[in-house]
Amino acid sequence: MNLKLKIWRQKNAATKGKIVNYDINEVSSDMSFLEMLDVLNADLTEKGDEPVSFDHDCREGICGSCSLQINGRPHGPDGGTTTCQLHMRKFKDGDSIVIEPFRAKAFPIVKDLIIDRSAFDRVQHAGAFVSVNTSGNTQDANATPINKGDADNAFDAASCIGCGACVAACKNASAMLFVSAKVSQYALLPQGQVEREKRVTDMISQMDEEGFGACTNTGACEVECPKGISITNIARMNREFIKSNLKS
Amino acid sequence: MSFILSSIGKKVAMSLSAFFLISFLLLHVAINFLSVVSERMYNEASHFMGTNPIIQFVMQPILILGVLFHFTLGFVLEFQNKSARPVKYEMKNNQLNSSWLSRNMIYSGLVILAFLGLHFYDFWIPEIQYKYIEFQDPNRHRYFAELTHKFEDPTRVGFYTVSFILLMMHLLHGFQSAFQSLGVNNKFAPGIKKTAWAFSVAIPLTFVFIALFHHLKH
Numbered sequence: 004m005n006l007k008l009k010i011w012r013q014k015n016a017a018t019k020g021k022i023v024n025y026d027i028n029e030v031s032s033d034m035s036f037l038e039m040l041d042v043l044n045a046d047l048t049e050k051g052d053e054p055v056s057f058d059h060d061c062r063e064g065i066c067g068s069c070s071l072q073i074n075g076r077p078h079g080p081d082g083g084t085t086t087c088q089l090h091m092r093k094f095k096d097g098d099s100i101v102i103e104p105f106r107a108k109a110f111p112i113v114k115d116l117i118i119d120r121s122a123f124d125r126v127q128h129a130g131a132f133v134s135v136n137t138s139g140n141t142q143d144a145n146a147t148p149i150n151k152g153d154a155d156n157a158f159d160a161a162s163c164i165g166c167g168a169c170v171a172a173c174k175n176a177s178a179m180l181f182v183s184a185k186v187s188q189y190a191l192l193p194q195g196q197v198e199r200e201k202r203v204t205d206m207i208s209q210m211d212e213e214g215f216g217a218c219t220n221t222g223a224c225e226v227e228c229p230k231g232i233s234i235t236n237i238a239r240m241n242r243e244f245i246k247s248n249l250k251s
Numbered sequence: 252m253s254f255i256l257s258s259i260g261k262k263v264a265m266s267l268s269a270f271f272l273i274s275f276l277l278l279h280v281a282i283n284f285l286s287v288v289s290e291r292m293y294n295e296a297s298h299f300m301g302t303n304p305i306i307q308f309v310m311q312p313i314l315i316l317g318v319l320f321h322f323t324l325g326f327v328l329e330f331q332n333k334s335a336r337p338v339k340y341e342m343k344n345n346q347l348n349s350s351w352l353s354r355n356m357i358y359s360g361l362v363i364l365a366f367l368g369l370h371f372y373d374f375w376i377p378e379i380q381y382k383y384i385e386f387q388d389p390n391r392h393r394y395f396a397e398l399t400h401k402f403e404d405p406t407r408v409g410f411y412t413v414s415f416i417l418l419m420m421h422l423l424h425g426f427q428s429a430f431q432s433l434g435v436n437n438k439f440a441p442g443i444k445k446t447a448w449a450f451s452v453a454i455p456l457t458f459v460f461i462a463l464f465h466h467l468k469h
C-alpha cells in the first residue's frame with residue numbers, strides 16, 4: 004500500500020518543531036508500524052536526509068518504550084496494543100497518517116518523536132518500593148497468604164508498563180492512571196503495608212511537582228491504555244490519599 | 252505539599268462543594284415545584300425561606316460561598332490542566348475515548364455561571380432590596396404572583412430552558428464523577444451511576460417544566 008505520512012520533526016528540545024510530509028510506497032500490510040518507520044528511515048538515509056527518531060526497544064508490547072500519537076490516538080487505532088504491536092493491516096492504501104510524540108509539559112521532546120519520560124521514574128522513586136528484610140533470612144514472598152481478589156487486582160495494576168499513553172490520551176495530561184496503578188499494586192499486598200501511607204502522599208506530591216494535570220474522570224486513559232489498566236485504581240488511590248491525610 | 256494544594260485535594264474539594272450545591276438544587280426544585288401544586292404552599296415555603304434568620308444569615312452566605320468556591324476552584328483546575336499540555340496535538344480523536352460532556356465541563360459551567368448572574372439579578376437582588384434596603388412589608392402572599400409574573404416573559408423562559416439543559420449536561424458527568432474523585436468506585440458504582448444519571452436528568456427538567464407550566468398557564 005502507498006501512504007502519506009505527516010510526521011512531527013523537531014531537532015531538539017530547544018527548537019520549534021513542525022509537521023513534515025512524506026510519501027511511502029509499497030508498504031506491506033504484514034509490517035508492524037515501527038517496521039514501516041524503519042523502511043521510511045532507510046529511504047531517508049539513502050537520500051542523505053536525517054532519519055526520524057523514535058523510541059523503541061522490545062517490540063513485543065512489554066517494555067513501554069514505544070509511544071507515538073497516531074492519528075490522534077496514543078499507540079494508534081487498535082485497542083489494547085502498543086505502537087510496536089500495531090500492524091499496517093489496520094490502514095488502507097492511500098491513507099494519511101499523522102504521527103506525533105506524546106505531548107505533555109512533563110514529557111519534554113528530546114528529538115522528533117522521542118520524549119523524556121523520566122518524570123515517571125522520579126514518581127516511582129518517590130514511593131513505588133517495599134521494605135524487605137535483607138539480613139539473609141528473607142522470607143519467601145509466597146509464604147504470605149494473599150486473598151485471591153487482592154492478588155488479581157494487584158497483578159492487574161502491576162501490568163502497567165509505564166508507556167505514558169494515559170498522559171497522552173488525557174485532555175489534562177494527567178498521570179493519575181499510571182501513578183494509581185503503582186500505588187494499587189503495593190497497597191493491595193501485605194508486603195506494601197509498611198510504606199502504605201507515606202507512599203501515596205510522596206508519589207502524589209512528586210506527580211504534582213512534575214507538572215502533570217489533574218484527573219477530571221473522562222475515562223480516556225482507561226480506553227487508550229494498552230494494558231487495560233482500570234480507573235478503579237484511580238478511585239483506590241484517591242481513597243488511599245484521603246485516608247493517609249486524615250491519619251496524619 | 253498540603254492536602255488542599257495537591258491535585259487530588261482540589262478534586263476532593265470540588266466534589267464536596269458539588270455535593271453541597273446538588274443538595275441545594277434538590278431543596279430549590281422541591282420548593283419551586285410547590286408552585287405547581289399549590290399557591291398557598293409555595294407562598295408559605297418561600298416566606299419561611301425568605302424570613303428565617305438561620306436560612307437568611309447562615310445558610311445563604313454559606314451557599315454563596317459554596318457557589319463561589321466551586322466556580323473559582325473549577326477555573327483554577329482548568330488553568331492548571333491546560334498548562335500541563337502547552338503544545339497542542341496536530342490531530343485529536345478524543346471523541347473515540349471519552350464523552351463530549353466529560354471534556355467540556357468548563358463550558359457548561361460557564362453557561363451556568365452566566366445563568367446564575369441573571370438569576371441573582373432577576374430574583375435575589377430585588378428580594379434583598381425589597382427586604383433589607385427598602386424594608387417593605389414582608390407580605391407572605393407575594394411570592395407566587397412574583398414568580399408567575401417573571402415567567403410571563405418568553406425570552407426569560409427560553410434562557411432558563413437552555414441554562415437548565417446545560418446544567419443537566421454538567422451534572423450528567425459531574426455528579427457521578429464526584430463519587431470517583433472521593434474514591435467511591437466499588438460494587439455500588441453501577442447503581443450510583445444510574446442514580447446520579449436519573450437525578451441529573453430529572454432535576455433540571457423539573458425546573459424547565461415549572462417555568463413552562465407557569466408561562467403557558469398565566
